[in-house]
Amino acid sequence: MPEKKRNCRIVSVADAPVMTVSSGCLDPSRAYRASVWQPDINPLVWPDQEDIREGSIAFHPICGDIAWKSWWRFSTDEFITGLKAADANPAIAAHLIRVDSGGGEVFGCHEAFEAVRGLSKPCIAAVDSMCASAAYWLACAADRIYATSMFSETGCIGVMGVLFDDSEWMEKNGFNKVVLYSSLSDLKNKPERDALAGHPEEFISSLIDPIAAQFIADVKSARSISEDSEALRGKMYFATEARDEGLIDGWLPLEDCLDALADMIARQKADTTHDIDINDLNINL
Numbered sequence: 630m631p632e633k634k635r636n637c638r639i640v641s642v643a644d645a646p647v648m649t650v651s652s653g654c655l656d657p658s659r660a661y662r663a664s665v666w667q668p669d670i671n672p673l674v675w676p677d678q679e680d681i682r683e684g685s686i687a688f689h690p691i692c693g694d695i696a697w698k699s700w701w702r703f704s705t706d707e708f709i710t711g712l713k714a715a716d717a718n719p720a721i722a723a724h725l726i727r728v729d730s731g732g733g734e735v736f737g738c739h740e741a742f743e744a745v746r747g748l749s750k751p752c753i754a755a756v757d758s759m760c761a762s763a764a765y766w767l768a769c770a771a772d773r774i775y776a777t778s779m780f781s782e783t784g785c786i787g788v789m790g791v792l793f794d795d796s797e798w799m800e801k802n803g804f805n806k807v808v809l810y811s812s813l814s815d816l817k818n819k820p821e822r823d824a825l826a827g828h829p830e831e832f833i834s835s836l837i838d839p840i841a842a843q844f845i846a847d848v849k850s851a852r853s854i855s856e857d858s859e860a861l862r863g864k865m866y867f868a869t870e871a872r873d874e875g876l877i878d879g880w881l882p883l884e885d886c887l888d889a890l891a892d893m894i895a896r897q898k899a900d901t902t903h904d905i906d907i908n909d910l911n912i913n914l
Contacts, residue, residue, distance in 0.1 A: 657701045664701065665692040666727075670887070673725060676711035676718075686890055687715030689726045695733025695763045703730065705737035708767065709744045716748050722894045724752040725886065726771055732762025732785060735840055739766075742847050746770035751893035755886045756877065761785035761865060765876070766844055770851045772893065775881040776868035783871040786848055787863035788841040790832065794825050852876065 656664050668674055668688035676687045689711055696702045715721045726745070745752060745767065754760070754771035757778070762785040768774060776783065799806050810817055820832040845861050854860055854875040868880045881889065 659701060661692075661699065661701055661703060665690045670883075673887075674721070676715035676721070681718065681720040683720050684722045684894070685720055686723045686725050686887070687711070687718075687721045689715075689724060691726060691728045691730050691760075691764050691767060693730055695730060695738075695767075697734050697736040703733070705734070705741050705767070709737070709741050712741075712744045712748065716750055721750065723750050723890045724748060724771075725890060726752065726754040726768050727757065727883075728754055728760040728764050728768050729757040730761070730764035731759050732764055735763060735788060738763050739843055739847060741767045742770050742851075746851065751890055751897060753886050753890050753893075755881075755883055756781045756783055758782065762787065766847065769848050769876075773889065774877040775879055775886050775889075776871065776877055777881065777883055777886070779868045779880055781868050781871075781880075782865050783868070783876045784860055784865040784874075785863055786844060786861055788837050788844060790837050792821060792824055792832075 662675070672682065672685045673688040674681050674685040676689065689708060691703055691708070694702055696704060698704050698706050712724065715724060752771045752773075754768035754774045756768075756774065756776045758780075759782045760768055760774070761782060765783060765786060774783075796806060820835055823829070824832040848854065848861070852875050858874050860866065860871075860874045860876055866874060866876060868877065871877045872879055
């Protein structure tokens with residue numbers, strides 16, 4: 630089984646137990662952007678949109694299952710590119726990350742987290758039905774995170790790996806699968822082979838635990854969450870409890886999130902206006 634995977638070492642961040650409505654609505658025959666909601670609310674714009682008006686807010690939807698690279702699903706790679714392009718565009722004043730996702734592929738999540746944390750302009754993440762697992766990893770570095778409903782679900786911090794053992798099905802259907810390894814390749818796919826043989830310890834310790842440790846470290850560096858909180862062990866919460874656990878900052882409808890961003894933009898401009906460049910001072914000694 631492992632030899633059939635493009636990269637069996639890349640495991641998935643734990644999908645939340647309930648699939649989001651949005652993830653089930655994505656159409657493989659359409660580009661991701663065409664399947665998700667459009668930024669038709671002023672002043673939202675796509676990060677790469679042309680003729681962007683001064684003071685616009687870049688729109689970054691995290692919708693459905695997360696993949697590193699994909700045409701019809703959310704792409705972490707494109708997410709990072711969009712964040713950097715928007716932050717470098719002088720016409721864009723802030724970022725809105727709108728989330729409705731239960732998680733997905735782990736690769737690129739730490740890099741996306743760093744891209745969000747490195748933004749120079751205000752950023753708010755607005756959670757619709759769910760912000761879980763990989764989606765939370767991407768969004769938690771925003772300046773603020775708000776649930777748009779009291780029943781928005783947040784959490785599922787953690788990592789899991791999935792291996793499929795098709796040997797019984799193949800045998801039942803007349804297939805005799807023989808896998809032969811070189812005598813010089815005794816460690817090739819060893820964690821996966823051991824796990825399928827009922828000994829998952831190395832797979833967990835060498836492949837899953839390091840990713841989970843980085844995930845938790847990133848969350849703790851961005852959010853004030855108690856060391857003994859069950860949130861760090863994968864628990865999910867509705868908005869009120871998520872706020873109490875430190876996962877989010879409160880509960881605001883989308884329109885109020887935009888108002889909050891406008892306030893943050895105004896404060897940032899005021900702080901910039903009051904900055905004094907010592908080189909502009911005329912001091913006679």
